[in-house]
Amino acid sequence: MTSEAGSRLRRFASRLRPAAAGAGQGGPPAEPDVEPGPADVVQIGQARPRQRVTVVGEVRILALRPQGDVPTLDVELWDGSDALHLVWLGRRSIPGISTGTRLRATGRVTLQRRAKTIFNPAYEVIGTARGPHG
Incomplete structure (x- = not known):
């Protein structure tokens, strides 16, 4: 040396x-290791393509959109400022996620057909529209 x-x-x-x-x-x-807190959460309307963000919102639409032979779960998340699609490749459903569920999701924003999208995000179920415990 x-x-x-x-x-x-x-x-x-x-x-x-x-x-x-x-x-x-x-x-x-x-x-x-600190989980993203409220200070780290970005409004969906402020999220930009290629930016890694943490967003919080309510599931408005849940759809199964197969791409070829691969099942694809597409969830539209709404926070009052804009909508964002969360897409899980190879999934038909995720326990605990349905319309009205509040989620915290983290991932990199992309544009797919002019819609903000995060593929295979890390997520946390916060609660439902009825309350934190359903």
């Missing part, structure tokens, strides 16, 4: 040591 590479490695290791030492000895806790 050259002395320049060794120097860079030592500098890098020295930056890591204080954080690791503080976390194990009652120092500040390590940052946990």
Whole structure:
């Protein structure tokens, strides 16, 4: 190993040591993986193509649209500002998702036939129009 590479490695290791030492000895806790909160949620009307977003809304339309031999579940999510399609390839249904269900979904926005779409989003069922527990 050259002395320049060794120097860079030592500098890098020295930056890591204080954080690791503080976390194990009652120092500040390590940052946990944080789920997107209300501050991270983007209104669907503000979402732009190629942007990774987290949106919250209500399922208005649920459709099974086969593409060739592959089943495709298409859900239209509405938040009051605009609609967004959530598309799961290879799925005929998802337990807990029906019209009126409130969802939080995360993924990259694309335009498909001029409609904002997220393919295979990560999602969380928040509740239904009737309340958080159905």
